[in-house]
Amino acid sequence: MAYLALYRTWRPRFFADVVGQEKTVAALLNAVKENKMSHAYLFFGPRGTGKTSVAKIVAKAVNCEHPSAGEPCNQCSSCLDINQGSFMDVIEIDAASNRGIDEIRALREQVRIAPAQGKVKVYIIDEAHMLTMEAFNALLKTLEEPPPSVIFILATTESQKIPATIWSRCQSYGFHRLTLEEIVVRLKEVAEAQKVLLEADAAVLISQRANGGLRDALSILDQILIYQTGEVISKQDVLDVLGVVDENFLNELFTSILIRDAEKTLYFLATALEQGKEGQQLVHDLSMYLRDLLLYNLIGNKAKFNIINDFENPVLQQLKKNHTSPRQILSAIKLLMNTGEKLRFSEGNKFLLEIAFLELLNFFHSDDHEEKKGDQAAAVTRAVRHNTADAAGEADAKLWTAILAKVKEQKIPTHALLSQGRLAGIKEDTAFIGFRKGYKFHKERMDEKVNKDILENVLKQLLNREIKARFFFLSDEQSNDYIINKAIEFFGEDIIEIKD
Ligand SMILES: Nc1ncnc2c1ncn2[C@@H]1O[C@H](COP(=O)(O)OP(=O)(O)OP(=O)(O)O)[C@@H](O)[C@H]1O
Numbered sequence: 001m002a003y004l005a006l007y008r009t010w011r012p013r014f015f016a017d018v019v020g021q022e023k024t025v026a027a028l029l030n031a032v033k034e035n036k037m038s039h040a041y042l043f044f045g046p047r048g049t050g051k052t053s054v055a056k057i058v059a060k061a062v063n064c065e066h067p068s069a070g071e072p073c074n075q076c077s078s079c080l081d082i083n084q085g086s087f088m089d090v091i092e093i094d095a096a097s098n099r100g101i102d103e104i105r106a107l108r109e110q111v112r113i114a115p116a117q118g119k120v121k122v123y124i125i126d127e128a129h130m131l132t133m134e135a136f137n138a139l140l141k142t143l144e145e146p147p148p149s150v151i152f153i154l155a156t157t158e159s160q161k162i163p164a165t166i167w168s169r170c171q172s173y174g175f176h177r178l179t180l181e182e183i184v185v186r187l188k189e190v191a192e193a194q195k196v197l198l199e200a201d202a203a204v205l206i207s208q209r210a211n212g213g214l215r216d217a218l219s220i221l222d223q224i225l226i227y228q229t230g231e232v233i234s235k236q237d238v239l240d241v242l243g244v245v246d247e248n249f250l251n252e253l254f255t256s257i258l259i260r261d262a263e264k265t266l267y268f269l270a271t272a273l274e275q276g277k278e279g280q281q282l283v284h285d286l287s288m289y290l291r292d293l294l295l296y297n298l299i300g301n302k303a304k305f306n307i308i309n310d311f312e313n314p315v316l317q318q319l320k321k322n323h324t325s326p327r328q329i330l331s332a333i334k335l336l337m338n339t340g341e342k343l344r345f346s347e348g349n350k351f352l353l354e355i356a357f358l359e360l361l362n363f364f365h366s367d368d369h370e371e372k373k374g375d376q377a378a379a380v381t382r383a384v385r386h387n388t389a390d391a392a393g394e395a396d397a398k399l400w401t402a403i404l405a406k407v408k409e410q411k412i413p414t415h416a417l418l419s420q421g422r423l424a425g426i427k428e429d430t431a432f433i434g435f436r437k438g439y440k441f442h443k444e445r446m447d448e449k450v451n452k453d454i455l456e457n458v459l460k461q462l463l464n465r466e467i468k469a470r471f472f473f474l475s476d477e478q479s480n481d482y483i484i485n486k487a488i489e490f491f492g493e494d495i496i497e498i499k500d
């Protein structure tokens with residue numbers, strides 16, 4: 001018997017088998033039950049999320065000889081024929097093929113002919129966005145005067161390419177990317193049926209790679225099963241098959257970049273290539289890893305990671321300590337994306353990779369921002385450093401702790417604001433306190449008289465003299481909003497969730 005791909009074997013046959021898409025499934029099931037089907041549907045959403053599968057379930061449900069509570073029986077001859085693709089009244093048209101266009105042309109006459117075999121003719125038009133203008137018009141005419149006993153189901157991954165005139169004549173349902181958990185659950189079920197144990201972190205890794213599409217997830221599992229002879233699938237097995245490098249490897253590689261260790265960085269690169277990783281894949285994985293770091297940098301614990309497993313990852317703490325800015329990470333991602341692009345045209349070019357990685361070493365040099373001309377904050381920081389050498393370092397840290405403690409005694413909200421700042425130093429009669437750009441709100445509140453007075457009183461108590469407080473912004477001149485916009489440009493709105 002020919003081998004049937006897992007994703008085909010596991011095509012859902014009942015509404016109840018469909019993973020996720022609850023609202024859509026409930027609405028359709030209800031319509032079938034109450035005999036209130038519409039003449040035309042538009043299913044839109046990312047690939048491999050169930051559009052064609054649900055369309056076929058609908059086709060069966062309306063033609064089944066023994067339906068039960070809206071579900072098809074999957075046993076009568078109609079159901080069996082539809083599952084096999086040999087039912088005369090369920091017509092699948094692939095709009096992407098030339099034949100598809102001819103079929104739509106012929107469709108206007110054919111739809112008038114009553115169902116031959118079943119109760120309802122169902123036209124499933126896949127990749128509907130590929131229809132030509134001419135085909136859309138032909139379809140539109142039909143939708144304007146829908147013949148009885150005909151249902152059209154249009155499915156598309158590119159809803160923006162469907163004309164408004166079509167939208168307005170269809171009932172539309174959006175299919176969503178499946179969640180990581182939903183995919184993990186189904187993967188485990190499938191693995192179990194194949195009599196293999198899929199370890200938890202292996203399932204998570206596959207799901208991450210599938211990016212919300214169940215077909216892709218099942219295809220990855222399929223590939224692994226082909227290579228795999230044992231009964232257990234570990235994370236390493238997944239990594240081997242996908243040719244990806246894991247979180248630990250990326251941690252080490254990135255750390256060597258952060259500390260500007262050229263030798264180590266090149267060593268990691270060579271190791272990955274020797275182990276058979278594709279250059280492009282490596283660049284892609286590192287970009288995805290940096291994407292995680294960028295999100296963490298922007299929205300902290302609200303970030304949803306693709307590669308990093310949890311907030312315990314030591315590199316996240318390192319980034320904080322180094323005051324790495326989103327802009328630095330973005331520049332690095334940009335460089336990697338350019339490199340990935342170049343690699344497409346020069347397969348396996350190790351030299352390109354080496355240059356790119358060495359260039360990365362410069363991106364995370366944390367003193368860079370102080371060198372910029374015209375940057376007032378940097379000038380202040382420098383002045384403070386030069387003139388109060390002994391007040392710098394440890395002494396400053398101790399003083400800052402004492403200041404925060406005293407402020408807290410006086411007013412907790414003021415402490416909450418101030419604690420996001422850092423004492424850069426005290427020069428003559430002025431204390432300079434820096435805030436990172438994202439803490440504009442904190443800086444502005446601290447500039448208000450009430451809060452400033454509290455701080456200046458504390459300074460006077462601690463240092464026995466009148467000291468003014470001055471607040472300024474640390475590091476980049478770019479605001480975080482700019483960075484967020486850039487990040488959206490790179491990754492698409494749905495990946496980045498910005499919560500206030
Ligand atoms: N929501 C889902 N529930 C259960 N299985 C699913 C689901 N989505 C996808 N699958 C699995 O993926 C396979 C392909 O799904 P389907 O053809 O329905 O996706 P699609 O949305 O039509 O994708 P495309 O846009 O690429 O045509 C199914 O046979 C099934 O194994």
Ligand SMILES: [Mg+2]
Pocket residue numbers: 051052053126155
């Ligand atoms: Mg499909």
Ligand SMILES: [Zn+2]
Pocket residue numbers: 063064065066067072073074075076077078079080
């Ligand atoms: Zn049936």
